[in-house]
Amino acid sequence: MTEDRVFFNHAVTGESHTLAEYRERGGYGALTRALTTMQPVDVENEMKASGLQGRGGAGFPVGNKWGFVNKKAPIIYLACNADEGEPGTFKDRWILEHAPHQLVEGVLLASYALGVRHAFIYIRGEFDLPLRRLQHALAEARAVGLVGERILGGAFSCDIIVHRGAGAYVCGEESSLLNSLEGRKGYPRNKPPFPAVKGLYQKPTVVNNVETLSTVPWVIANGGAKYAALGVKKNPGTRLFGVSGHVERPGLFERPTGYSLKQLITEDAGGVLGGRALKAVIPGGSSTPILTAAEVENITLDAEAMSRAGTMSGSGGVIVIAEGTCMVRLLQVLTRFYAHESCGQCSPCREGTDWMNRILERVIAGQGTAGDLDNLRAIPTGISGNTVCALGDAASMPVTSFLRKFGDEFAYYVAHGRSQNDGRLTV
Amino acid sequence: MSVHVVSVVPKRPATVAATPLDATLRAQFDALRAVYPTEATPSLVLPLLHCVQEQRGWVSEGDALMIAHYLGVPAVQVEEAASWYSMFRRAPAGRHVVKVCRNIACSLRGAESVVAHLESRLGIKVGETTADGRFTLQTVECLASCGTAPAMQVNDTYHEQLTAERIDAILGELS
Numbered sequence: 001m002t003e004d005r006v007f008f009n010h011a012v013t014g015e016s017h018t019l020a021e022y023r024e025r026g027g028y029g030a031l032t033r034a035l036t037t038m039q040p041v042d043v044e045n046e047m048k049a050s051g052l053q054g055r056g057g058a059g060f061p062v063g064n065k066w067g068f069v070n071k072k073a074p075i076i077y078l079a080c081n082a083d084e085g086e087p088g089t090f091k092d093r094w095i096l097e098h099a100p101h102q103l104v105e106g107v108l109l110a111s112y113a114l115g116v117r118h119a120f121i122y123i124r125g126e127f128d129l130p131l132r133r134l135q136h137a138l139a140e141a142r143a144v145g146l147v148g149e150r151i152l153g154g155a156f157s158c159d160i161i162v163h164r165g166a167g168a169y170v171c172g173e174e175s176s177l178l179n180s181l182e183g184r185k186g187y188p189r190n191k192p193p194f195p196a197v198k199g200l201y202q203k204p205t206v207v208n209n210v211e212t213l214s215t216v217p218w219v220i221a222n223g224g225a226k227y228a229a230l231g232v233k234k235n236p237g238t239r240l241f242g243v244s245g246h247v248e249r250p251g252l253f254e255r256p257t258g259y260s261l262k263q264l265i266t267e268d269a270g271g272v273l274g275g276r277a278l279k280a281v282i283p284g285g286s287s288t289p290i291l292t293a294a295e296v297e298n299i300t301l302d303a304e305a306m307s308r309a310g311t312m313s314g315s316g317g318v319i320v321i322a323e324g325t326c327m328v329r330l331l332q333v334l335t336r337f338y339a340h341e342s343c344g345q346c347s348p349c350r351e352g353t354d355w356m357n358r359i360l361e362r363v364i365a366g367q368g369t370a371g372d373l374d375n376l377r378a379i380p381t382g383i384s385g386n387t388v389c390a391l392g393d394a395a396s397m398p399v400t401s402f403l404r405k406f407g408d409e410f411a412y413y414v415a416h417g418r419s420q421n422d423g424r425l426t427v
Numbered sequence: 428m429s430v431h432v433v434s435v436v437p438k439r440p441a442t443v444a445a446t447p448l449d450a451t452l453r454a455q456f457d458a459l460r461a462v463y464p465t466e467a468t469p470s471l472v473l474p475l476l477h478c479v480q481e482q483r484g485w486v487s488e489g490d491a492l493m494i495a496h497y498l499g500v501p502a503v504q505v506e507e508a509a510s511w512y513s514m515f516r517r518a519p520a521g522r523h524v525v526k527v528c529r530n531i532a533c534s535l536r537g538a539e540s541v542v543a544h545l546e547s548r549l550g551i552k553v554g555e556t557t558a559d560g561r562f563t564l565q566t567v568e569c570l571a572s573c574g575t576a577p578a579m580q581v582n583d584t585y586h587e588q589l590t591a592e593r594i595d596a597i598l599g600e601l602s
Contacts, residue, residue, distance in 0.1 A: 075466070087530045087569040118464050125477070125514045126570055128583040161462055166473055166512035169568060183472030184504060185511035201466060244532035244573035251574045286531050286569075317573065319531055333534045337568050425534050 004230055006218045006238050008254040012098050017133050019140040022101035028146060030220035031105050034112055035154050038220075040071070043113035047216065049224025051236045055091075056081055056172070056209030057285060057315040058390075059235070059303060068196035069204045071115050077205040078111050078119040079181060080213055082134075083165050083172040085124055087286035087337065088317025091240035092210035094252050096123070096130030099214065100137035104147065104160065106213035109220055111158045114206055118159050122177050125166040134162055169341035173389045174207035176343070187345045188389035211240055231257030235303040239316050243269040246276065246322035246427050257302040257313075264301070265320055273427045276322035280405070284314025286334055287394035289401035293323075311401075326421040327406040328413045331398060332360040333425075338395035349392035352383040356399055363410070366417035373410055377403055445492035452478060456497055469500050472508050476515055485516040513567075521556040521563035523601050525549075526580045529566040532573035537589075541577050542566060544591050548598060561601070 010016055010025050022028070034043050048063030069076060080103070084092040095103055103121075111119050123131055138160055141147040149157045163181060165171050171180045175189035178200050199205020215237065219227045228236045235257050241264060244250045248270030255264065261283065265271065272278050278293040283301075289311040291299065299305055306312045321330070335357040342353045356379050359372045380396030387393075403410060412420040448456070455478045456471075463470055475494045479486050491509045495502040509515045516524075525545060529538050542564075546552055549562050556563040572578030575587035579594075586597055 084571050085569055088532055088573050089569075090571040090573050090575075093571045118467070124571075125512075126567075126580060128580075128585060163470065164473065164477055166476065166508075167514035167567075168512055180473070181470055182467075183469040183498075183500065183508065185507050242574055244576060245535040250532075250576070282531075319535070319573070321535065325535070330531070330534070333529070333531050337530055340568060425539065426537050 004238070004256070005254055006215050007095065007099060007102075007240060017098050017100055017137065019101055019137065019144070022099070026221065027101050027217075028105055030217040031108050031112075031146070032152060034109055034220055035152055035156055040113045040115065043109055043220060046220055046224040047113070050219045050227040051224075051233075052212065052215055052219065052227060053235060053237075053303075054209055055211035055215070055239065055316070057086060057287075059313070062208065062212055065196060065206060065208070066110070066114060068194065069114055069206060070197075073204045075201075075203045076114050076116050077200045077203055078107065078114060078116040079174075079177060079200060079205055079207045080107055080119065080121040080210060081172060081174065081177055081207055082121050082123040082127075082130075082210045083177060084127075084210070085169045085172050086315045086317060087334075088242065088244055088282060088319040089285050089315040090242045090244075091252055091316060093127065093130050094240065095210050095214050096127065097133050100130075100134045101141065102214045102217060103134070103210055104137055104141050106216040107160055108147065108151070108158055109216045110206065110208065110213055112156055116158060116206075118161060120181060120200075121160060121162050122171070122181055123162060123164055124171075125164045131162070131164065138162065168343070169337075170343045170389070170391055173391065176389065177207060178205060185343070187343055188391075190388055231259075232300075232302045232304070239301070239313070241301065241316045241318055243318045243320060245320040246273040246325070247271065247320045248273055255301065258305075259301045261296055261299050261301055261318070264318065265296070269320070272320065272322050274322070276324060276427055278320070279323045279325055280321040280327070282317075282319040282321070282398075284312050285317040286319065286337070287397055288312050288314045289397050290405060292405050322427050324421055324424055324427070326419045326423045326425060327402055327409050328360070328419060329364060329423050329425060331402045332357065332364055334398045335360050335395070338391070342391060342395070346387040346392065348383045348386040349395065352379050352392065353395045355379055356395070363413055364419075364423075368414040368417075370411075370414060373403070373407075373414060376410075443488045443492060445496055446487065446489040448493055448497060452482060468498055469504070471498055472500065472505055473512070476505070476509055476512075480515060485519050487517075522561050523581050524563045524565060526565045526567040526570075527553075528568070528570045528572060528576070528578050530569040532569070533577040536576040538577045540591075541579065541589050541594065544594055545579075548595070562598075 044066050052062045053059040107119050168186045170176045171186040173188050176186040180186040195205045238256050241253050253268045281291050281296050339353040339357040342349045344350045380400045383392040384396045459474050479490045486509045491505040495505040577589045578587040
C-alpha cells in the first residue's frame, strides 16, 4: 500500500525525521543510483516521463522547467520555494518537519540534473521547528558526505544554503523570491525573461516548491513511468491535500489526483463540524474560486475537473465552510489579507486590493450601498491582467466568485445593514 | 563678478550614525558570510537583519547602516528591506510578542475569540504593549497552521488548537 505513497509511507515518530530512519526506509538510494548509474540528462528525462507538475500552485511541468535551463552556463542556481503562505496550505511545513531528508535528497538530485553548485532553500521566516529540523538534516547529511564537496566520493559537489524570509506572502511568487534572496524587497519581476534564463543575480535559476522537489527521489527510485501511472493521466501523481476549516478532523491527506473532493471532506476529514450541512469549499488555497456545496458533489481533485468548474487545485489547501457562516465577513478576512500583502509595486493591485477591503469594511459596518457591490464586481476586472505578478488575480478571484455565488447574502447585508447569518464565522 | 548659489534644499544633518558592530554580532556575521558564495554577498541582508533583531529585539536605522557598511551594499537597500518585511520591528517591543493568526482557516475556528481573550487577559488592544513591557499583542497572516487552527506564535514558538484554557496556561508559563 505504501509503495504508491510518496510521503505518507512511514510512521511519524520523534525520530522519523532523522538520517538514520530516512536511510532505514531507503533514503538516499535514489541519489546513490543517480550519481553512479545516471547522467544528469537521464535524471531530467525521468522527470519529464513522470509528468510531475509543480506543487506550489501554478502546476507547471517540472521536467520542462528544468529543460529550459542552458546547462552550459557557468553558474546555475536552484532555489527551493519553502515560503509556504497561501492561506489553507500547510503541506510543505509537514515535509520540513517530518521528512526533511527527502527534500534534501530531492534538492541534490535536481542540482545534479541541472549542474547546480549552490542551491538555496528559501524558508519562510516564521517557521521555527521546520527550520530547526531542516538545519539538523543538513548537518547530518554534511557529516556523512551527502552534501558539500565530492558527494559520495564522486565528481559532483553541491552546497545547500538555508535562507530565511522575513514575512511577505508575495515572496512565494518565484521572481519576488529571487529579489528577496538577493537581499532586496520582494518586488516581483516582469517576465520574460523567465528565471530559467535570467534568475538569481541574472543567472539561470530553477525555482521549485518543497513538495515538488521532495517527490523527485521517489521518481528516480521507482521510475518516471510508474509515477505517471498514479492518479489521472493529464495531471499524474499523488498530492498532499490539507483540509481545514469546518471539518471534524482537519489535517493533511496524501491522495492520488482525481480523488473525490466529497470523499476527502466527508470520510477522510470526518465530515462537516457539528453535523452541519456543507455550504461551500475553497478547493486549492484562499486564492482559488470558491465552490458551492452543489458543485462539490461530484467533482474530483485534478486540474481538468477543477478547470471545468472554473477553479483550480492550486496549492492543495481545501478550506471547508459550514452552513450558517457569514460569507460577507469571511470574504473580508481575505480582502484584508490581500490588501495587507500587496507589495505596492503595481497601482491596480496596490489600490484595488485596499479599495475592495474598504468597501467590505463599510458594508460590514452597515453603511454599504448597492453601488458598493457594483464596484466590488468591477474592481477585479481592473486588476486582473494588469499587474506584474499573479497576486492581483489571486486577490480578485475570491471576490468575484463569492459575489457570483453568494450575491444574495451581500445584497441582504447592504439592504438590512446586518448579516443574514449573524456575522458568524465559527460553528 | 561672483555668482552666489543659494541652495533651496536645507542641509539634512547626519543624525543617524551606524551602530558599532560588537564582537558577538561580528562573529555571527562572519560565520554567515562564509556560508554564501562570494557572488551572492548582497543575499546576506536578510540573514544579518535577523541576527540583529534576535540580539536586540528590533532593528534601528543605525543597525541597518551598520549592516550596509559591513556588506558594502547601499544603505538604502538595507533600510528598505528592514522597513518592507513585516517580521522586522523598527521599535522596541514587549519581551513576549504574541502573534495571533487572523486568516481564513483560523477565523473559521475562532481566531476572533482568541484575540478577544488575549486582549481581555492582557488588558491591551492589538498593536499595543503591556505597561510592564512583558507582552506585545499582534495579529498576523496565515502561519501554515490551518490544520491545527486556531494558532498563534509567541516569539518563535508555535501554539496551536488554542482554547481559552490553553491560552491561559501558555501565558502563565511566560515570565
